Amino acid sequence: VARAAVSRGLSWREATVADVVRETPRASSLIIDVPDWAGHRAGQHVDVRVTAADGYRAQRSYSIASAPEDEHVALTVERLPGGEVSPFLVDGISVGDPVELRGPLGGWFVWDQELGGPLLLVAGGSGIVPLRAILRHRVLCGSDVPVQLLYSARAVDEIIYREELRALEGADGLTILLALTRRWPADWTGRRGRFHQSYLDEVATSALERPLVYVCGPTGFVEAVADGLLDLGHDPDRIRTERFGGTSP
Amino acid sequence: VNQPSNWVDGNAIAGVLFAVFRVEMTAEAVSCAACATTRRIADLEVFTHAHGVVVRCPSCHASMLVIVSRGEMACVDVSGILMSSAPRGVASDS
Numbered sequence: 286v287a288r289a290a291v292s293r294g295l296s297w298r299e300a301t302v303a304d305v306v307r308e309t310p311r312a313s314s315l316i317i318d319v320p321d322w323a324g325h326r327a328g329q330h331v332d333v334r335v336t337a338a339d340g341y342r343a344q345r346s347y348s349i350a351s352a353p354e355d356e357h358v359a360l361t362v363e364r365l366p367g368g369e370v371s372p373f374l375v376d377g378i379s380v381g382d383p384v385e386l387r388g389p390l391g392g393w394f395v396w397d398q399e400l401g402g403p404l405l406l407v408a409g410g411s412g413i414v415p416l417r418a419i420l421r422h423r424v425l426c427g428s429d430v431p432v433q434l435l436y437s438a439r440a441v442d443e444i445i446y447r448e449e450l451r452a453l454e455g456a457d458g459l460t461i462l463l464a465l466t467r468r469w470p471a472d473w474t475g476r477r478g479r480f481h482q483s484y485l486d487e488v489a490t491s492a493l494e495r496p497l498v499y500v501c502g503p504t505g506f507v508e509a510v511a512d513g514l515l516d517l518g519h520d521p522d523r524i525r526t527e528r529f530g531g532t533s534p
Numbered sequence: 535v536n537q538p539s540n541w542v543d544g545n546a547i548a549g550v551l552f553a554v555f556r557v558e559m560t561a562e563a564v565s566c567a568a569c570a571t572t573r574r575i576a577d578l579e580v581f582t583h584a585h586g587v588v589v590r591c592p593s594c595h596a597s598m599l600v601i602v603s604r605g606e607m608a609c610v611d612v613s614g615i616l617m618s619s620a621p622r623g624v625a626s627d628s
Contacts, residue, residue: 295549295552295553295556330545330548331549332549346545346546346548346549387549387553388549390548390549390552390558390560391545391548391558391560391576392548392558392559392560392561393545393560393561393574393575393576394545394560394576504541504542504543507543525576526543526576526577527543527545527576528541528542528543528545529542529546530540530541530542
């Protein structure tokens, strides 16, 4: 195959910010009205394009936080130090502002009811975002596949969707295990520190149950967790990963 | 684990690939022309630079795809990929 060039095809859509919800000191959810949104699959992302007053344009990919059943498209964005787009989306955007999107995108890091379970979801930092879409979709589509969520954040106040996860915990078939890697309260009963292989071996759904695994987070986090799960005998064909660079939580 | 990693994965180029090939590509399996390892596009290593995107084989790190965008146009060099046939639905008019 030589070179493929060019093309039209996937167009940018003008959308409007309907609400902004502060999730943590570094992350906000943008609730977005997208005219004629044709729907998405849980786990997909969109490309977001912003244009500065001087005409300079930049685009980034952000995971969709909402379930396909939700009324609006929600994106949860975490501010990256030195970032070009994320500080604007977290701190500089207001209700009523326009935003350009293209998508939904991605056909691999997705979960539909037909894919079944059990599900093992592993999130580092804002890697929780597409997994939250999967958790919501599982409930809203009436699936009863068992799901285990392992979520690593830096500190309690950096746990995105903390109240929602707390409310979900204990629901049928859902287990949530939280790890804090930098600071924890004296009475913290969850994991203190990273998800090392010995911890995954101890708590994660066993490879014998053949879970469908979704790992999302910073590249180093995903590499470490995916390698650990492979060493524990998980089937590489049942591990789906999404890495977004940056530093580990 | 604490090292910053300067690459992301192939999920990040779903948009530009869709724009060029007019079909979702990240679940497609492709083989490296250098070492013949076959991986899904979602699992390739993506390095974003000022002038474009270089996509490398996670096994031997050879360049598999180079994407250069200017405005609404994107040029994709796929010479680092072995393909026996065009992926599903790729437009044949290019």
